[in-house]
Amino acid sequence: MALVCFPFKKEHIPTVLRNVEIATNHPNVSIVLLAAACSNDCFHEISKAIAAKSASSDPYPVPVRVEVQERLGVNLRPGKGDGMNSALRYFMKAHTLPENKLTAPLQRIHFYDADIESFDKAWITKAEEGTSLGYDVVRHYFPRSSTDAQVTWQVTKVGFALLWPRTTLPWVQQPLGGELCFTRRVVEKLLSDQRVVRQSNWGIDTLYTFVCAQNGYSLLEAYMPQGKMHALYGGLRDLKTMLCECFAAVQSLKDEHVQSSATVHRIDPPAAVPESITSKIGYDVEKSLKLLRENWSDRQMELLTLFPSDIQDGLLAASEWPEYMFMDEDAWIRAYKVYLDNFVLDDEDWRELLFKTWVARVLNYTMRHVLRGYHVAQQANTDMVMKLHMKRSLAAFDRHKCSIDIQDASSDVQSDAPPSPESDHEGPVSTGKEFLLNVRSEQMIADEFDTL
Numbered sequence: 001m002a003l004v005c006f007p008f009k010k011e012h013i014p015t016v017l018r019n020v021e022i023a024t025n026h027p028n029v030s031i032v033l034l035a036a037a038c039s040n041d042c043f044h045e046i047s048k049a050i051a052a053k054s055a056s057s058d059p060y061p062v063p064v065r066v067e068v069q070e071r072l073g074v075n076l077r078p079g080k081g082d083g084m085n086s087a088l089r090y091f092m093k094a095h096t097l098p099e100n101k102l103t104a105p106l107q108r109i110h111f112y113d114a115d116i117e118s119f120d121k122a123w124i125t126k127a128e129e130g131t132s133l134g135y136d137v138v139r140h141y142f143p144r145s146s147t148d149a150q151v152t153w154q155v156t157k158v159g160f161a162l163l164w165p166r167t168t169l170p171w172v173q174q175p176l177g178g179e180l181c182f183t184r185r186v187v188e189k190l191l192s193d194q195r196v197v198r199q200s201n202w203g204i205d206t207l208y209t210f211v212c213a214q215n216g217y218s219l220l221e222a223y224m225p226q227g228k229m230h231a232l233y234g235g236l237r238d239l240k241t242m243l244c245e246c247f248a249a250v251q252s253l254k255d256e257h258v259q260s261s262a263t264v265h266r267i268d269p270p271a272a273v274p275e276s277i278t279s280k281i282g283y284d285v286e287k288s289l290k291l292l293r294e295n296w297s298d299r300q301m302e303l304l305t306l307f308p309s310d311i312q313d314g315l316l317a318a319s320e321w322p323e324y325m326f327m328d329e330d331a332w333i334r335a336y337k338v339y340l341d342n343f344v345l346d347d348e349d350w351r352e353l354l355f356k357t358w359v360a361r362v363l364n365y366t367m368r369h370v371l372r373g374y375h376v377a378q379q380a381n382t383d384m385v386m387k388l389h390m391k392r393s394l395a396a397f398d399r400h401k402c403s404i405d406i407q408d409a410s411s412d413v414q415s416d417a418p419p420s421p422e423s424d425h426e427g428p429v430s431t432g433k434e435f436l437l438n439v440r441s442e443q444m445i446a447d448e449f450d451t452l
């Protein structure tokens, strides 16, 4: 008795309908919900197509509902958070609606982005298998190209390692992943938590991950070797809202306490990463270099005085000439702490400054690590977070010295899976849509950096 929800805003309609078809035909699925951002053209076309199929001689085997999301947040931008939280509310009451003809309350809700082109029944099956083992939450994770996931790595994983080093949070593989499954008791808890209900924007994934860890729910991370193929971004600028909202979500939680006692957290081992993913680089470096010089204001220059002088000098230089080598892992973490203390989400100068600092960080990472190859880059991401994690764990240990039980020093994590070994295996293409990299002379630039 599961509900599958696809949140959508404006997506390629055949992809959405194909995904609905797959979900309705899964034996464990009792109902499919399309959670629309608003009643735009995409909503109307999808509603029309679903109604036509439902009235045809070959209807869906289970009900399919298309609902516009409720406005549940108050202060934050209405976005995907409202969509997912509206779906949670629908899930809780679905069996009381006569048109659904459900005989009992639903037990599990699955979320999948509506734009996934590599979606198939295995995504649902893996999550169902995890919950049938007794896990409260199943999250999917999958290989991503080395230039993807730079909000996840630089913002969420760094924030989790910095703020809650001795919990299960830094171990979560893809803490911003939108492909996951909750059991009913988790949904009840999430909906009773005002921090979750208010998180109407891109920060919702952070809140779901955080609140589940804070409540000690057991977590299984299921590996999807084929990856997630979905719509592509135009460039880094498209990620500014997501970056700011995901950062602000971590910031809003910074004073929260999470128990460091053992939580069951198991991670499916990853498989060899297909060459289609390891060879994919994805954003336009030349276009991104220009971002560093754009939209400076006198006030941003003033805000810079809050940062350590090398970061101040680096960003000032970047306002005139594309400079980013100063923004290494250490500088980023020091800048991150300043943002944690001072960032204001609805202040455009703060948003633009965070964005440019992050662009400098992504460029630094790309030039120093990505150009040396997929595995080097993944290792650099892992090292940055693990070193921080280790350092902060010990700092936490020192603070509470003597009273700490060794059991308490980490969660019950099976593995922090390193990047998979190289392989000839060719699989379906994944990739996120975070970037489109235009590297014309990869080797030449890589050689140049070897000499630094």
Ligand SMILES: Nc1nc2c(ncn2[C@@H]2O[C@H](COP(=O)(O)OP(=O)(O)O)[C@@H](O)[C@H]2O)c(=O)[nH]1
Binding pocket: 006, 007, 008, 009, 010, 011, 035, 036, 037, 038, 069, 078, 079, 080, 081, 082, 083, 084, 112, 113, 114, 115, 178, 230, 231, 433
């Ligand atoms: N209901 C709802 N869905 C949204 C909203 N914004 C984005 N989505 C959907 O959320 C999913 C993830 O968004 P996408 O832009 O693909 O983000 P990404 O894959 O994380 O880069 C897609 O299915 C979008 O259509 C929103 O405001 N409301």
Ligand SMILES: [Mg+2]
Binding pocket: 113, 115, 230, 231, 433
């Ligand atoms: Mg997408």
